[in-house]
Amino acid sequence: MAAGSIDILGIGNAIVDVVATADDDFLVREKLNKGGMTLIDEPRAQQLYGSMGAGTVISGGSAANTIVGVASFGLSSAFIGKVKADETGAAFTHDIRAMKVRFETPHAKDGPSTARCLVLVTPDGERTMNTYLGACQNLTPADVDENLVRSAGITYLEGYLWDPPEAKKAFVKAAEVAHAAGNKVALTLSDAFCVDRYRAEFLDLIRSRTVDIIFANQHELRSLYETADFDTAVSALREEGILAAVTRSELGSLVVSREQTYAVPAYPIEKLVDTTGAGDLYAAGFLSGLARGASLEDCARLGALAASEIIQHYGARPVVRLSDLASQNGLSY
Amino acid sequence: MAAGSIDILGIGNAIVDVVATADDDFLVREKLNKGGMTLIDEPRAQQLYGSMGAGTVISGGSAANTIVGVASFGLSSAFIGKVKADETGAAFTHDIRAMKVRFETPHAKDGPSTARCLVLVTPDGERTMNTYLGACQNLTPADVDENLVRSAGITYLEGYLWDPPEAKKAFVKAAEVAHAAGNKVALTLSDAFCVDRYRAEFLDLIRSRTVDIIFANQHELRSLYETADFDTAVSALREEGILAAVTRSELGSLVVSREQTYAVPAYPIEKLVDTTGAGDLYAAGFLSGLARGASLEDCARLGALAASEIIQHYGARPVVRLSDLASQNGLSY
Numbered sequence: 030m031a032a033g034s035i036d037i038l039g040i041g042n043a044i045v046d047v048v049a050t051a052d053d054d055f056l057v058r059e060k061l062n063k064g065g066m067t068l069i070d071e072p073r074a075q076q077l078y079g080s081m082g083a084g085t086v087i088s089g090g091s092a093a094n095t096i097v098g099v100a101s102f103g104l105s106s107a108f109i110g111k112v113k114a115d116e117t118g119a120a121f122t123h124d125i126r127a128m129k130v131r132f133e134t135p136h137a138k139d140g141p142s143t144a145r146c147l148v149l150v151t152p153d154g155e156r157t158m159n160t161y162l163g164a165c166q167n168l169t170p171a172d173v174d175e176n177l178v179r180s181a182g183i184t185y186l187e188g189y190l191w192d193p194p195e196a197k198k199a200f201v202k203a204a205e206v207a208h209a210a211g212n213k214v215a216l217t218l219s220d221a222f223c224v225d226r227y228r229a230e231f232l233d234l235i236r237s238r239t240v241d242i243i244f245a246n247q248h249e250l251r252s253l254y255e256t257a258d259f260d261t262a263v264s265a266l267r268e269e270g271i272l273a274a275v276t277r278s279e280l281g282s283l284v285v286s287r288e289q290t291y292a293v294p295a296y297p298i299e300k301l302v303d304t305t306g307a308g309d310l311y312a313a314g315f316l317s318g319l320a321r322g323a324s325l326e327d328c329a330r331l332g333a334l335a336a337s338e339i340i341q342h343y344g345a346r347p348v349v350r351l352s353d354l355a356s357q358n359g360l361s362y
Numbered sequence: 363m364a365a366g367s368i369d370i371l372g373i374g375n376a377i378v379d380v381v382a383t384a385d386d387d388f389l390v391r392e393k394l395n396k397g398g399m400t401l402i403d404e405p406r407a408q409q410l411y412g413s414m415g416a417g418t419v420i421s422g423g424s425a426a427n428t429i430v431g432v433a434s435f436g437l438s439s440a441f442i443g444k445v446k447a448d449e450t451g452a453a454f455t456h457d458i459r460a461m462k463v464r465f466e467t468p469h470a471k472d473g474p475s476t477a478r479c480l481v482l483v484t485p486d487g488e489r490t491m492n493t494y495l496g497a498c499q500n501l502t503p504a505d506v507d508e509n510l511v512r513s514a515g516i517t518y519l520e521g522y523l524w525d526p527p528e529a530k531k532a533f534v535k536a537a538e539v540a541h542a543a544g545n546k547v548a549l550t551l552s553d554a555f556c557v558d559r560y561r562a563e564f565l566d567l568i569r570s571r572t573v574d575i576i577f578a579n580q581h582e583l584r585s586l587y588e589t590a591d592f593d594t595a596v597s598a599l600r601e602e603g604i605l606a607a608v609t610r611s612e613l614g615s616l617v618v619s620r621e622q623t624y625a626v627p628a629y630p631i632e633k634l635v636d637t638t639g640a641g642d643l644y645a646a647g648f649l650s651g652l653a654r655g656a657s658l659e660d661c662a663r664l665g666a667l668a669a670s671e672i673i674q675h676y677g678a679r680p681v682v683r684l685s686d687l688a689s690q691n692g693l694s695y
Binding site: 049050078079081082083084085086087088097115116117120123124125127128344346348 | 382383411412414415416417418419420421430448449450453456457458460461677679681
């Protein structure tokens with residue numbers, strides 16, 4: 030009906046990041062999974078927060094970062110995710126609305142506090158994430174505004190939604206409503222450990238065509254097909270016959286469909302500061318191009334450009350207007 | 363008695379900064395005092411927060427920033443200031459303790475929330491601060507731990523303490539206890555508008571020798587002596603006969619005493635990002651040198667070095683260890 034009145038809707042865990050620098054010894058001492066995302070409970074979150082350095086607090090959440098990126102590219106966007114009515118939830122809400130993203134999911138009045146991700150950034154720019162899901166566990170199918178999903182050209186979902194049990198149901202409902210309205214559904218595999226937790230279900234989402242578009246990095250893709258060989262994983266992905274974008278850090282990205290594979294290089298950067306949000310912002314650029322009917326290669330270029338911006342500063346939200354950055358780099362969409 | 367068991371104690375408003383970029387049009391539209399610090403009440407804080415962009419939350423507070431800088435130079439330090447027992451207060455407490463600063467001031471259980479400063483950074487790197495004092499208004503003389511003051515070689519106080527009425531009394535008590543123990547007392551004039559509010563009182567603090575050391579920037583100094591001419595202001599300052607450090611942005615700083623005036627250049631920088639904390643960190647370097655018995659010129663060099671670090675990133679807390687930075691630049695103290 031009103032398809033396209035919003036370009037892209039994201040549904041994901043609504044999280045605020047607490048970013049601190051740390052050395053590798055700290056990761057070893059705290060037994061942290063370098064480069065990965067580990068779920069932690071509240072006591073562990075308190076203990077780890079107590080032992081880590083001074084933190085910079087920046088709104089985060091994987092799909093939320095992507096949607097803010099989409100808004101920064103100048104597209105219309107909305108987000109569904111659950112925060113609590115606490116100070117951290119208010120900050121998340123302010124920050125996403127300040128980017129003109131529609132965000133109306135009711136705040137939880139009680140229960141666990143707004144989710145926090147303790148992000149430790151090592152001197153090599155790698156980020157190690159430790160997430161206390163908190164209020165995200167209260168995202169339910171009732172939070173999925175069907176009219177909003179119907180109005181969105183693309184609904185973008187994060188694999189992390191498989192972690193809170195009720196959110197998984199919200200995910201499936203959103204995909205059904207989107208498809209019934211003739212819209213597209215995209216999924217990011219989120220994290221290699223996340224793929225490890227839900228491999229069979231993620232493959233089923235792809236093969237049942239619950240999702241139309243897949244985002245993955247090389248580690249996630251290899252985990253999905255349980256192979257150490259990247260090319261083998263790409264071949265398996267090609268056989269699925271859906272559109273996929275696979276990111277490979279400084280090696281750029283591949284756009285994979287049954288018919289064709291495009292390799293697009295990464296944008297050069299001056300200095301790698303913090304890789305947090307690289308995949309999220311790649312998805313933002315790619316989806317923005319897709320929603321505007323750009324070529325798949327330009328979609329990948331827009332993704333690479335947004336990723337190059339985000340890894341040159343702390344935090345996973347852009348500090349410049351991505352639409353300006355795109356035009357400075359001669360990319361139209 | 364135990365003088366010197368802590369190198370430097372800071373007393374100031376305990377504030378968390380919410381940093382956002384803004385263009386000059388926004389400042390005009392919101393009638394903000396560019397480059398200055400304006401006190402705002404809670405409704406105005408909510409309105410301004412609602413209209414500003416996405417914020418990065420970083421612990422701040424002028425004297426608190428200085429004390430964190432002192433700790434980063436490797437000296438022992440403590441801080442007295444008032445937060446509420448809320449999420450923002452917990453973040454402030456975590457961040458200052460993570461730097462190994464002793465911070466034991468009891469948190470307010472009720473009353474106004476932890477203070478927030480809405481910092482708007484314009485493309486020229488200038489910061490415009492809007493402070494809701496909140497819980498800082500509950501800092502009283504009872505919060506001044508006399509043993510702590512006695513144990514500190516230098517007690518450093520911010521002029522901003524003159525804003526919350528009870529805090530002023532805490533300031534005077536701390537200065538008396540410090541002097542009775544044979545320790546030094548330093549004051550930063552904080553802000554030209556602050557000097558304007560309390561000129562007579564600040565001059566009295568100097569002339570009554572309630573303070574021994576003064577930090578000021580050129581605007582504050584001109585405001586103190588109500589002159590547009592910098593040299594006239596410096597002459598007036600010299601006549602006071604106390605030790606003073608006057609910062610002049612890219613023109614470096616002057617160390618002024620009755621006997622001598624030293625001019626020390628600023629350190630070169632690659633890119634000016636955000637001037638927030640420049641004065642605070644200059645004081646950190648200067649005081650660290652002074653506490654360790656460095657020459658006055660080296661004190662000013664240490665201050666300039668710390669200021670150069672802080673203005674090249676967002677926020678007023680150092681992102682590298684200042685003791686490392688000092689040794690890389692051949693400065694010993």
